[in-house]
Amino acid sequence: MKTSLILACAALALHALPAAAAAPEALLKQHNCLACHALDAKLVGPSYQQVAAKYKGQDIAAKLVDKVKKGGAGSFGPVPMSPNPQVPDADLKVMVQWVLSR
Known part of the structure; x- marks a missing residue:
C-alpha cells in the first residue's frame, strides 16, 4: 500500500513538471511567423538569414524581442x-536567439 502511494505521488509529480521547451522552429510555426518570414528567402518580411546578417556581432536580442512584441x-x-x-516573452527570446544564430 505504501509503495503504491509513493508511486502515485511520483507519477503526479512528474506529470506536473513543465513540458520541455518547444523547438524554435515549432514556435515560429505556432506563432505564425512563417506567414511573413522564411529562412533564406524574403517573403513579406526579411528572411531570417537577412536578419542574422544585419545584426551579426551586435548585442541586439532584447531590442528585437521588443520589436517583435510591439x-x-x-x-x-x-x-x-x-x-x-x-x-x-519566453517564446520570443527563444525564437530571436534562433534567428540571430542563422
Whole structure:
C-alpha cells in the first residue's frame, strides 16, 4: 500500500513538471511567423538569414524581442511588422536567439 502511494505521488509529480521547451522552429510555426518570414528567402518580411546578417556581432536580442512584441517598420524597408503582443516573452527570446544564430 505504501509503495503504491509513493508511486502515485511520483507519477503526479512528474506529470506536473513543465513540458520541455518547444523547438524554435515549432514556435515560429505556432506563432505564425512563417506567414511573413522564411529562412533564406524574403517573403513579406526579411528572411531570417537577412536578419542574422544585419545584426551579426551586435548585442541586439532584447531590442528585437521588443520589436517583435510591439511591431515596427523601417529596418528592412517600408513594410511594417505587425505587433505580436500575444506571444509569450519566453517564446520570443527563444525564437530571436534562433534567428540571430542563422
